[in-house]
Amino acid sequence: MSRAPRLWAVVGATGTGKTGLSLAIAQALAARGTAAEIVNADAMQLYRGMDIGTAKLREDERRGVPHHLFDALEVTDEAAVAWYQDAARDVVRRIHDRGADAILVGGSGLYVSSVVFDFAFPPRDAAVRAELEAELDRLGPGMLFARLAEQDAATAARVDPQNGRRIVRALEVLAQGQDTHGAVLPDEPVSWLGATTIVGTHIERAELVPMLDARVEGMWRDGLVEEAAALRERGLEDGVTARRAIGYAQALGQLRGELTESEAIAQTQALTRRYARRQVSWFKRYRDVAWVDSRTVDAAALVDETPTGGTDASDPISRDS
Numbered sequence: 001m002s003r004a005p006r007l008w009a010v011v012g013a014t015g016t017g018k019t020g021l022s023l024a025i026a027q028a029l030a031a032r033g034t035a036a037e038i039v040n041a042d043a044m045q046l047y048r049g050m051d052i053g054t055a056k057l058r059e060d061e062r063r064g065v066p067h068h069l070f071d072a073l074e075v076t077d078e079a080a081v082a083w084y085q086d087a088a089r090d091v092v093r094r095i096h097d098r099g100a101d102a103i104l105v106g107g108s109g110l111y112v113s114s115v116v117f118d119f120a121f122p123p124r125d126a127a128v129r130a131e132l133e134a135e136l137d138r139l140g141p142g143m144l145f146a147r148l149a150e151q152d153a154a155t156a157a158r159v160d161p162q163n164g165r166r167i168v169r170a171l172e173v174l175a176q177g178q179d180t181h182g183a184v185l186p187d188e189p190v191s192w193l194g195a196t197t198i199v200g201t202h203i204e205r206a207e208l209v210p211m212l213d214a215r216v217e218g219m220w221r222d223g224l225v226e227e228a229a230a231l232r233e234r235g236l237e238d239g240v241t242a243r244r245a246i247g248y249a250q251a252l253g254q255l256r257g258e259l260t261e262s263e264a265i266a267q268t269q270a271l272t273r274r275y276a277r278r279q280v281s282w283f284k285r286y287r288d289v290a291w292v293d294s295r296t297v298d299a300a301a302l303v304d305e306t307p308t309g310g311t312d313a314s315d316p317i318s319r320d321s
Helices: 018-031 081-097 109-116 126-139 141-151 164-175 205-222 224-233 248-255 261-284 299-305
Strands: 007-012 036-040 101-105 196-201 290-292
Touching (some): 007 261, 018 036, 018 101, 018 196, 036 081, 081 101, 101 109, 126 164, 141 164, 205 261, 224 248, 248 261
Parallel strands (some): 007 101
16 A cells, blocks of 8 residues: 655754754655655745855755755745745645645744644734834844733743744734734644654754854854845845844844944854753653754664554654653
8 A cells, every 4th residue: 555645844943953854854754665745844044045044955965856945035035934834834835746645844843833734813913914014123032022921921931032924924813803822732633644653853952052153153164144245135135034044133233333243253152042942842842752962863664664654743763741
């Protein structure tokens, strides 16, 4: 009997080896006669030209594995998770129609969840959002976060007080008389597709932090500021989402003379460490994940241990302890 196409999700904090593991899984599947294609679930890797600061894999490094939803947006476009959910699920369906497995890879928690789990997003209101974005630019996130805490304390407790984009979205939904999605998973998440396997990459924080700091320094050496300058010519500073990306916001600040290079690097390192902590907290709430160290895991063994039928994400390869 033929094997049902499977959805894999490779998740975890930034810098923990998700990209390499996704390629290794794809190659292990191919060695067993199952084609696989990779689908991006990193909000910033959606943007064309944002390569160094997102550690985006070059085409010549993709080992012949088809990749989807990389370079899908211009830096002036907004990366809305509701749009992404529709786009990514359409890609997954088409991959499965070809008889291949889809490997969703990325650390943007809500983006991953929007594909893996079955839940819908509240409606959007462009006019309300524009007003809130203008307030965010004028006042900063603090006052908007205080308003969110007053109107919806449960959601505010789960949102980073510095994440202006997420705060604006929650207030936009509340302004329409809707309940927010709480920026979290549903209480009892249900898999969107039956045959789903979630693999989480993990490195202990004491070891990860110096790796992340070194990674940021490497981005500056590799030309992140020059990349940001080129993207500024294409409208980066006008982008609602892209201009706030960690690393790019600091590179722009350096280009404007608001930050020295050392200040820009230090700020990016601090924000990257904070982001990694939030990613760990998000994915730890997934009920069933096979947690691995991407540097030592045997991808072939992961593939061999995965059920071949239409099981769902609640039938794990190994329990999250």
